[in-house]
Amino acid sequence: MLYPEYNNKRIVPTRSAYYELMDLKLDLFEILDVFENGYDCAKGKREKGTIERCLKKGKKVLRAVMAEGEFSYPDGCVENVYWLPHVSEETFKKRRRKRI
Numbered sequence: 001m002l003y004p005e006y007n008n009k010r011i012v013p014t015r016s017a018y019y020e021l022m023d024l025k026l027d028l029f030e031i032l033d034v035f036e037n038g039y040d041c042a043k044g045k046r047e048k049g050t051i052e053r054c055l056k057k058g059k060k061v062l063r064a065v066m067a068e069g070e071f072s073y074p075d076g077c078v079e080n081v082y083w084l085p086h087v088s089e090e091t092f093k094k095r096r097r098k099r100i
């Protein structure tokens with residue numbers, strides 16, 4: 001599997017995010033597009049190192065959350081990556097949107 005990079009770190013989905021991507025029929029390169037071209041849409045406080053971005057596509061808003069972390073290989077090598085814990089698609093409503 002190819003993993004795209006954001007800020008020179010690979011984007012690795014968690015198991016739940018992988019299933020969310022499959023349900024939405026998306027791949028990691030579309031998520032990379034959300035982080036490169038999207039806007040900040042954090043609803044509340046998140047931990048330090050966590051990024052939440054949105055991208056409007058038609059009447060839908062694609063939301064993705066990434067957090068910095070470490071990925072361990074079986075041989076003991078450790079790599080700094082961005083974990084992708086959540087991906088969702090929401091309906092765009094004018095009364096709830098923030099200024100873009």
